[in-house]
Amino acid sequence: MNLIILGLPGAGKGTESDFIVKKYGLIHLSTGDIFRSNIKNGNALGIKAKEYMDAGQYVPDEITNKLVAARLQQLDIKTTDFILDGYPRTIDQAFYLDKTLLTINKPILVLYLAINEQTVVDRLSSRRVCLQCGRVYNLKFSPPKINNKCDIDNQTLIQRSDDKAATIKTRLQVYKKETLPLVTYYQNQGLLKTIDANLENDKVRATIEQYLLENDNG
Numbered sequence: 001m002n003l004i005i006l007g008l009p010g011a012g013k014g015t016e017s018d019f020i021v022k023k024y025g026l027i028h029l030s031t032g033d034i035f036r037s038n039i040k041n042g043n044a045l046g047i048k049a050k051e052y053m054d055a056g057q058y059v060p061d062e063i064t065n066k067l068v069a070a071r072l073q074q075l076d077i078k079t080t081d082f083i084l085d086g087y088p089r090t091i092d093q094a095f096y097l098d099k100t101l102l103t104i105n106k107p108i109l110v111l112y113l114a115i116n117e118q119t120v121v122d123r124l125s126s127r128r129v130c131l132q133c134g135r136v137y138n139l140k141f142s143p144p145k146i147n148n149k150c151d152i153d154n155q156t157l158i159q160r161s162d163d164k165a166a167t168i169k170t171r172l173q174v175y176k177k178e179t180l181p182l183v184t185y186y187q188n189q190g191l192l193k194t195i196d197a198n199l200e201n202d203k204v205r206a207t208i209e210q211y212l213l214e215n216d217n218g
């Protein structure tokens with residue numbers, strides 16, 4: 001069982017990926033991690049990717065595709081299944097991924113976390129992080145015990161610039177333009193499962209578990 005997880009920023013891709021990884025033993029592959037490990041190894045494409053990341057830009061498809069393909073081709077195919085988070089992000093990336101999957105003979109399923117835009121704006125704009133320990137809070141859904149202070153180390157929580165209202169709007173626009181076509185693309189291939197991510201977290205999980213159970217047997 002190999003998965004791609006899609007959804008607007010703030011739909012819970014990271015959280016649900018973590019859950020799936022723990023429960024089913026898949027490897028979590030995110031473009032961020034793949035870039036970081038290539039940068040660390042001093043790989044030429046990794047260094048190129050870093051230039052874009054440092055400039056706050058998306059790494060071009062050409063570089064991203066090659067790095068993700070190389071990572072997938074390194075996997076021990078017989079024993080390792082994966083979940084891709086943050087890739088593919090565009091239709092061109094999806095075409096490239098299809099070719100890569102053929103070379104490693106891995107079928108995929110796609111989970112789409114569908115969520116209302118307003119819910120995303122509410123969730124992201126109330127998100128706060130602790131720079132000291134990296135813990136993420138949500139003022140509405142998982143607030144700290146003491147107002148605006150980290151439960152673990154008492155540091156003052158901050159709002160990341162990514163989570164400010166104007167930036168959220170821009171991220172949503174980019175996502176809708178570039179990534180939503182993937183939903184149609186995978187739907188047309190019969191690979192897509194839409195999950196209502198507006199629901200309570202345990203309901204979202206129950207739907208995911210049910211779906212994965214059905215498909216694991218089949």
Ligand SMILES: [Zn+2]
Nearest residue numbers: 130133150153
């Ligand atoms: Zn902290």
